[in-house]
Amino acid sequence: MAEHNVCVELVRERQKCTFEVQELIHLIDGGITATEERREVENVVCTDPRIKDVVPEEYLSHKERYENAIRKNCILQEILKKYTEKRTWDNFRPSNKYRISSGVVKDISPFMLHTGMFIPTLVNQSDDEQKAKWVPKAMSMEIIGTYAQTELGHGSFIRGLETTATYDPNTEEFVLNTPNLTSYKWWPGGLAHTANHCIVVAQLYSKGQHYGVHPFFVQIRDIETHVPLPGIKVGEIGPKLGFQTANNGFLGFENFRIPRRNMLMKNAQVLKDGTYIKSKNDKLTYGTMVFVRVIILFDLAFELSRAATIAVRYSAVRHQSQLKANEPELQIIDYVTQQHKLFIGVSTSHVFRVVGLWLWNTYVKVNADIGKGNMDQLPELHALACCLKAVCSRDAAARVEEFRLACGGHGFMTSSNLPIINGIVSASITYEGEFSVLMLQTARFLMKAWNGVLARKTLTPTVSYLSKFSNSDRVQWANTTAGIISGFQAAAAGKTKEAYAAIQSYLKPGTDYEDAWNSASVQLVSASEAHCRAILCEISWSEMQRLSKTVSPNLGKVLLELAELYLTYWSLEKRGDLLMYTTISTADIAKLQARYEELLALIRPNAVGIVDGFDIRDEILNSTLGAYDGRVYERLMEEAKKSPLNAEPVNESFHKYIKPLMLKAKL
Numbered sequence: 001m002a003e004h005n006v007c008v009e010l011v012r013e014r015q016k017c018t019f020e021v022q023e024l025i026h027l028i029d030g031g032i033t034a035t036e037e038r039r040e041v042e043n044v045v046c047t048d049p050r051i052k053d054v055v056p057e058e059y060l061s062h063k064e065r066y067e068n069a070i071r072k073n074c075i076l077q078e079i080l081k082k083y084t085e086k087r088t089w090d091n092f093r094p095s096n097k098y099r100i101s102s103g104v105v106k107d108i109s110p111f112m113l114h115t116g117m118f119i120p121t122l123v124n125q126s127d128d129e130q131k132a133k134w135v136p137k138a139m140s141m142e143i144i145g146t147y148a149q150t151e152l153g154h155g156s157f158i159r160g161l162e163t164t165a166t167y168d169p170n171t172e173e174f175v176l177n178t179p180n181l182t183s184y185k186w187w188p189g190g191l192a193h194t195a196n197h198c199i200v201v202a203q204l205y206s207k208g209q210h211y212g213v214h215p216f217f218v219q220i221r222d223i224e225t226h227v228p229l230p231g232i233k234v235g236e237i238g239p240k241l242g243f244q245t246a247n248n249g250f251l252g253f254e255n256f257r258i259p260r261r262n263m264l265m266k267n268a269q270v271l272k273d274g275t276y277i278k279s280k281n282d283k284l285t286y287g288t289m290v291f292v293r294v295i296i297l298f299d300l301a302f303e304l305s306r307a308a309t310i311a312v313r314y315s316a317v318r319h320q321s322q323l324k325a326n327e328p329e330l331q332i333i334d335y336v337t338q339q340h341k342l343f344i345g346v347s348t349s350h351v352f353r354v355v356g357l358w359l360w361n362t363y364v365k366v367n368a369d370i371g372k373g374n375m376d377q378l379p380e381l382h383a384l385a386c387c388l389k390a391v392c393s394r395d396a397a398a399r400v401e402e403f404r405l406a407c408g409g410h411g412f413m414t415s416s417n418l419p420i421i422n423g424i425v426s427a428s429i430t431y432e433g434e435f436s437v438l439m440l441q442t443a444r445f446l447m448k449a450w451n452g453v454l455a456r457k458t459l460t461p462t463v464s465y466l467s468k469f470s471n472s473d474r475v476q477w478a479n480t481t482a483g484i485i486s487g488f489q490a491a492a493a494g495k496t497k498e499a500y501a502a503i504q505s506y507l508k509p510g511t512d513y514e515d516a517w518n519s520a521s522v523q524l525v526s527a528s529e530a531h532c533r534a535i536l537c538e539i540s541w542s543e544m545q546r547l548s549k550t551v552s553p554n555l556g557k558v559l560l561e562l563a564e565l566y567l568t569y570w571s572l573e574k575r576g577d578l579l580m581y582t583t584i585s586t587a588d589i590a591k592l593q594a595r596y597e598e599l600l601a602l603i604r605p606n607a608v609g610i611v612d613g614f615d616i617r618d619e620i621l622n623s624t625l626g627a628y629d630g631r632v633y634e635r636l637m638e639e640a641k642k643s644p645l646n647a648e649p650v651n652e653s654f655h656k657y658i659k660p661l662m663l664k665a666k667l
């Protein structure tokens with residue numbers, strides 16, 4: 001990037017950097033070629049004049065904003081075709097490439113569900129014949145789809161969904177119906193006015209029997225005219241906290257008929273005469289959700305890297321207050337409280353990325369085994385994906401909010417982009433499985449694992465530590481990274497044991513297990529969180545250590561500092577747990593605190609270099625505060641001038657309302 005016009009603070013910060021930023025960029029992308037390919041696509045898209053907005057999207061009406069998002073995303077799809085010719089499901093790997101959508105619209109693409117859930121469901125839940133028929137059309141965007149599962153009355157409890165698909169053997173069709181107001185599909189992205197097809201998750205009935213929820217491929221609009229087909233009631237659900245351009249919709253069916261072969265039949269089937277063939281495992285219907293929960297970690301890492309870039313660069317540019325009399329005002333990044341706000345967010349982005357890659361590799365392996373009929377590892381994958389999605393989304397939202405606060409008043413400006421990123425990340429705590437609901441899924445797995453501990457069984461890899469720490473009351477503490485990881489495992493084992501005991505204590509005669517579970521559920525969520533933190537610490541440390549050996553010593557040192565900061569930060573945050581479950585002393589905690597402050601100081605000179613290492617183009621950052629050149633004040637003013645209210649010196653409301661009010665006051 002050109003160095004001219006860069007503010008003096010950022011020039012100085014970049015000179016201070018002790019490692020090669022390019023090397024970090026390549027590491028994050030997964031190699032030089034990956035960086036080159038990403039940059040090429042970004043360059044083509046971001047320099048296309050059709051992509052640039054004359055009026056910033058936040059000034060547009062709700063309707064205009066959607067139309068603009070569609071217009072620009074269609075241009076994006078057209079451009080991407082050239083670069084995604086070789087893209088197939090088989091070679092799909094999560095990468096930084098798909099970040100380009102943020103360079104097109106600031107908020108969410110109305111096509112997100114097409115790529116993120118419609119295609120993955122077609123790929124994973126259709127049989128070979130269905131796949132051959134639908135997937136190429138979806139990949140080329142000949143048809144546009146979404147994933148319609150949630151209803152007005154039910155989101156978390158999938159078994160409670162009310163939409164029905166009743167098989168009619170006379171015509172060999174399913175008849176879809178929305179029996180009540182609460183059975184309307186509600187929320188699917190792109191459903192309102194974008195998609196012409198969707199996956200509908202509905203209760204299957206055949207030969208008078210109920211077989212639970214199944215996915216169906218449903219055309220909802222005419223391909224030529226886009227008019228909703230007869231029997232389809234579809235529309236938009238209205239403005240939200242964020243996701244303004246996601247085009248979330250509602251959908252109802254009135255005796256809407258689809259061919260029998262539109263039930264996705266990889267796992268379960270309905271034969272022509274209505275005979276139902278059961279799936280090997282009925283939870284395979286939930287497969288797309290597992291996939292997306294895994295992918296969400298990359299999304300969170302990326303959104304955190306955007307927020308971090310904005311807040312760190314701004315903190316280097318911004319001067320405020322004097323630390324010592326008669327000395328210049330400090331760059332706010334030099335206040336240690338500011339470093340405390342910033343650096344954990346920077347390190348968390350790296351942690352989510354490397355743990356995300358580990359989870360992705362686990363997903364690929366388990367999925368391959370499932371393909372061969374071996375479901376043994378599905379429960380462990382599900383438990384991992386649930387707690388990691390839940391904890392990481394909640395942590396990411398907290399970190400983005402902290403970045404916003406770290407930018408003071410200017411962080412509250414939409415033009416900083418922090419409020420929009422905030423909305424995007426906050427939504428992920430709820431969608432694809434609400435936080436507590438997913439944490440309780442992991443808790444189910446932990447309770448089963450604890451039964452295994454009591455029965456002296458060999459546990460699966462991610463919970464094997466439970467056996468190690470099951471007997472000792474307080475585990476020996478050591479002020480090392482290995483000691484911290486053991487400490488987190490001891491806390492997780494202790495909390496799992498206590499949650500298990502709490503259920504037993506609530507299980508008085510006459511009490512159902514489910515009621516005892518509900519009574520103990522605060523402790524169960526706490527056990528899940530502790531388990532997840534133990535995994536985040538163990539995997540991130542081992543992965544960052546491994547990566548540090550693959551790069552130059554200078555960069556390796558920085559990676560280890562970031563990883564150690566993460567462990568130390570969370571040890572201090574969770575000191576209460578460590579005091580309960582390990583022999584940690586107040587002196588040990590003081591040492592951890594001192595090391596934490598030392599790490600902040602070590603990271604400080606490299607802070608701007610580290611966020612430069614995320615290599616996020618200005619068009620993708622979309623921020624007055626975070627641009628590469630640091631011209632914060634100029635950009636704030638330039639953006640303010642774009643306000644339609646500034647187009648005229650006196651707004652007509654003065655003559656209409658304010659002046660009469662003033663005149664009345666005179667009387």
Ligand SMILES: CCCCCCCCCCCCCCCCC/C=C/C(=O)SCCNC(=O)CCNC(=O)[C@H](O)C(C)(C)COP(=O)(O)OP(=O)(O)OC[C@H]1O[C@@H](n2cnc3c(N)ncnc32)[C@H](O)[C@@H]1OP(=O)(O)O
Binds near residue numbers: 157158286
């Ligand atoms: C080449 C091109 C491709 C491109 C693709 C890539 C592009 C990348 C872009 C990605 C961008 C990401 C897009 C994100 C968009 C998001 C927008 C939002 C979408 C949505 O929100 S969709 C709706 C999501 N809804 C939910 O998540 C609902 C949450 N609820 C549930 O999951 C479940 O109902 C439940 C888990 C709470 C419980 O279900 P249920 O009551 O039915 O369960 P049971 O009691 O019957 O059974 C419990 C046992 O089953 C196990 N279980 C549950 N779920 C699963 C699962 N998924 N897998 C495996 N096992 C599961 C439980 O553990 C229980 O087992 P046990 O042995 O009895 O304990």
Ligand SMILES: Cc1cc2nc3c(=O)[nH]c(=O)nc-3n(C[C@H](O)[C@H](O)[C@H](O)COP(=O)(O)OP(=O)(O)OC[C@H]3O[C@@H](n4cnc5c(N)ncnc54)[C@H](O)[C@@H]3O)c2cc1C
Binds near residue numbers: 149153186
């Ligand atoms: C931005 C956004 C985009 C979305 N996109 C889609 C989409 O494309 N397609 C789609 O199908 N859906 C979509 N959804 C819906 C989303 O998946 C659901 O909102 C989510 O699964 C939560 O379900 P719910 O809204 O029914 O919440 P509820 O389940 O009603 O949750 C409300 C409260 O009840 C609690 N609760 C519920 N059940 C339990 C329990 N068993 N134990 C303890 N506490 C419980 C929860 O913890 C929460 O505090 C989207 C949602 C959002 C916000």
